[in-house]
Amino acid sequence: xxPDDELTRRTPxxxxxxxxMLRRLREHPDAPRWTYAVGDRLAAEDLPALDRFxxxxxxxxxxxxxxxxxxxxxxxxxxxxxxVPRYRAAVPAHLDxxxxxxxxxxxxxxxxxxxxWGFVPDDQPLDRLVIYRTAGTTxxxxxxxxxxxxxxxxxxxxEHALAAHGVHLDPAPDTVACALLSFQVRTYTYSTVLSAxxxxxxxxxxxxxxxxxxxDSPARYLADLAPQLxxxxxxxxxxxxxxxxxxxxxxxxxxxxxxxxxxxxxxxRSFGCPVLDWYSMVETGPIARxxxxxxxxxxxxxxxxxxxxxxxxxxxxxxxxGEITVSGGRNPFxxxxxxxxxxxxxxxxxxxxxxDPMPRVVDxxxxxxxxxxxxxxxxxxxxxxxRALRELPILRHAFVQHADGACELTVQPRPGDPVPGxxxxxxxxxxxFGTQPCTIILSADLPPGEPPFRSELPVGR
Amino acid sequence: MTSLxxxxxxxxxxxMPGAFRAQPVGFPGGEVRVRAVLADLWEEVTGQPAPxxxxxxFEAQSDGKTERNRLRxxxxxxxxxxxxxxxxxxxQPERLRRFLIQELPAMAAVVPADSVLDDExxxxxxxxxxxxxAGLHLEGETAHDAEDxxxxxxxxxxxxxxxxxAQRERRARExxxxxxxxxxEEAAAKVTRE
Ligand SMILES: [Zn+2]
Numbered sequence: 001x002x003p004d005d006e007l008t009r010r011t012p013x014x015x016x017x018x019x020x021m022l023r024r025l026r027e028h029p030d031a032p033r034w035t036y037a038v039g040d041r042l043a044a045e046d047l048p049a050l051d052r053f054x055x056x057x058x059x060x061x062x063x064x065x066x067x068x069x070x071x072x073x074x075x076x077x078x079x080x081x082x083x084v085p086r087y088r089a090a091v092p093a094h095l096d097x098x099x100x101x102x103x104x105x106x107x108x109x110x111x112x113x114x115x116x117w118g119f120v121p122d123d124q125p126l127d128r129l130v131i132y133r134t135a136g137t138t139x140x141x142x143x144x145x146x147x148x149x150x151x152x153x154x155x156x157x158x159e160h161a162l163a164a165h166g167v168h169l170d171p172a173p174d175t176v177a178c179a180l181l182s183f184q185v186r187t188y189t190y191s192t193v194l195s196a197x198x199x200x201x202x203x204x205x206x207x208x209x210x211x212x213x214x215x216d217s218p219a220r221y222l223a224d225l226a227p228q229l230x231x232x233x234x235x236x237x238x239x240x241x242x243x244x245x246x247x248x249x250x251x252x253x254x255x256x257x258x259x260x261x262x263x264x265x266x267x268x269r270s271f272g273c274p275v276l277d278w279y280s281m282v283e284t285g286p287i288a289r290x291x292x293x294x295x296x297x298x299x300x301x302x303x304x305x306x307x308x309x310x311x312x313x314x315x316x317x318x319x320x321x322g323e324i325t326v327s328g329g330r331n332p333f334x335x336x337x338x339x340x341x342x343x344x345x346x347x348x349x350x351x352x353x354x355x356d357p358m359p360r361v362v363d364x365x366x367x368x369x370x371x372x373x374x375x376x377x378x379x380x381x382x383x384x385x386x387r388a389l390r391e392l393p394i395l396r397h398a399f400v401q402h403a404d405g406a407c408e409l410t411v412q413p414r415p416g417d418p419v420p421g422x423x424x425x426x427x428x429x430x431x432x433f434g435t436q437p438c439t440i441i442l443s444a445d446l447p448p449g450e451p452p453f454r455s456e457l458p459v460g461r
Numbered sequence: 462m463t464s465l466x467x468x469x470x471x472x473x474x475x476x477m478p479g480a481f482r483a484q485p486v487g488f489p490g491g492e493v494r495v496r497a498v499l500a501d502l503w504e505e506v507t508g509q510p511a512p513x514x515x516x517x518x519f520e521a522q523s524d525g526k527t528e529r530n531r532l533r534x535x536x537x538x539x540x541x542x543x544x545x546x547x548x549x550x551x552x553q554p555e556r557l558r559r560f561l562i563q564e565l566p567a568m569a570a571v572v573p574a575d576s577v578l579d580d581e582x583x584x585x586x587x588x589x590x591x592x593x594x595a596g597l598h599l600e601g602e603t604a605h606d607a608e609d610x611x612x613x614x615x616x617x618x619x620x621x622x623x624x625x626x627a628q629r630e631r632r633a634r635e636x637x638x639x640x641x642x643x644x645x646e647e648a649a650a651k652v653t654r655e
Contacts, residue, residue: 010647038647049524052487056520071518071558075566079527082570082617085633093618097563117636122629123527123570126639130648134655143640148649149523155652178652192650202652231653255653282655303522332525 010039017173041148171197296362375434393417487521533574560594
């Protein structure tokens with residue numbers, strides 16, 4: 001395959017304007033190092049289906065009875081029970097889903113890790129399957145089957161969420177619609193165009209200085225691209241403040257981890273635009289987005305059912321704290337049946353002052369922010385450390401960074417394997433942390449309650 | 462009112478007008494708005510306008526073949542429910558709703574919509590589901606007979622128990638292999654991190 005074939009395989013709807021945009025993104029004198037190539041994989045027939053999905057979203061939410069799944073979700077679950085091997089094996093035929101919903105089994109991340117193929121419907125052709133690897137902040141990476149169309153549905157959902165905050169995007173072939181920022185020791189970076197957003201440009205870049213031609217490059221590059229939307233984890237958005245990057249996006253979207261109220265206020269003041277909190281998982285797709293007047297996170301999808309479950313799998317009383325559990329969705333390779341996200345919160349059906357009739361997730365206890373710092377100030381994430389230790393014969397570990405920056409890593413070697421060398425472990429840590437001092441401890445029995453990652457660094461540093 | 466015999470209902474089904482045979486809007490050559498057809502039907506047989514949340518389930522949720530099949534089978538079901546006797550039966554809304562959003566999608570998952578016209582047993586299955594939803598049974602049958610016969614023609618149950626263990630093994634292997642192969646390729650660009 002020639003380079004152009006590769007381009008059109010990744011971005012089948014790429015046209016001349018798109019090629020010009022790619023050149024602009026890639027050949028810019030301040031462009032960063034690109035470590036990956038990826039496109040949207042959208043085909044022409046996906047676009048009308050996306051438009052229909054957009055229509056469903058903008059037709060307004062369909063208020064359903066708060067505590068039972070909507071007909072849209074029920075019909076998709078009815079189909080999944082016939083064709084998804086895992087569900088077919090676990091649920092008797094002809095159960096009245098509306099009446100006996102609470103009898104349905106729940107599923108969780110461990111089920112997906114064990115037999116991800118058991119969730120793919122039998123009648124689904126596999127030619128458009130794509131796979132995402134997701135690690136979360138703990139645990140082993142798992143493979144999530146997905147479909148490019150379902151991934152592209154994120155765009156109308158973002159539009160819908162932004163509209164609630166008074167923000168409208170005008171993606172066009174000569175604009176950069178979105179920049180996804182990260183700040184990591186190592187991460188995929190790429191540039192592409194989004195066919196579902198009029199062929200506008202999209203970049204995923206790493207703010208780490210070593211990724212760029214010069215220290216001023218990130219600020220110049222991003223200012224020149226003028227992305228209409230900037231997305232990233234809260235810690236990365238706070239790096240934007242720290243680095244003094246001047247940008248004028250129409251909105252910032254904070255993802256993955258909890259966004260604190262104080263950071264939101266700082267960001268809104270500095271960038272002069274609304275800052276949205278976005279709650280989404282690879283397994284489920286977008287679940288909720290922040291309310292413009294600060295009353296939690298409104299549910300997003302007309303085609304998902306969100307319920308809160310107690311640890312024994314029963315539904316909690318209305319308004320009580322429970323595990324956020326998702327059914328339905330639009331990923332044809334992974335129809336969800338009571339998927340337990342591992343995140344907790346309460347569901348509030350009371351009318352919201354903002355006027356949006358969709359229920360809200362409140363008091364969300366999502367994945368906590370754990371950030372470490374290398375000696376040069378680069379943020380290091382738990383994922384970076386897991387990746388560095390992955391190849392070593394380690395069963396469990398506990399990593400702590402103390403307030404003075406010094407690190408301590410306790411590892412429990414995997415029984416039956418040669419004990420890993422202290423110097424080898426130290427080398428993989430210093431590759432991430434530079435000259436930060438690090439103590440390595442080998443322990444035959446790490447206490448079970450010890451968290452794998454803990455940061456004692458002062459907040460906001 | 463015509464008598465409720467299976468042969469009469471099968472004839473009624475085979476004589477389904479062109480409007481119910483057309484492709485649903487949202488698919489190539491699409492002409493018929495399934496949502497509108499079901500909205501009319503619901504109002505006619507229950508005497509109440511259908512709730513918007515229910516009507517949303519009669520829109521195409523994707524552009525996949527299985528979704529088109531579900532909508533086409535819904536049209537055939539609507540035609541059966543439009544039969545004068547069924548229409549006049551005033552079915553309970555809960556029962557009708559269960560038929561349209563649970564039983565019918567399950568049947569559509571394993572039965573091509575055209576086969577209810579070509580294959581008498583599939584036609585009978587759809588007719589019996591519709592009759593049950595309408596709270597009716599065929600002339601000369603008890604409710605118990607009707608349940609028994611429905612079990613005999615139940616494609617969903619047959620699909621579940623069919624001894625295609627080998628076929629299912631093969632599919633599981635195919636999916637496993639496809640996942641491994643695709644994991645080595647890049648996925649699709651995503652504008653947010655998760
Ligand atoms: Zn609100």
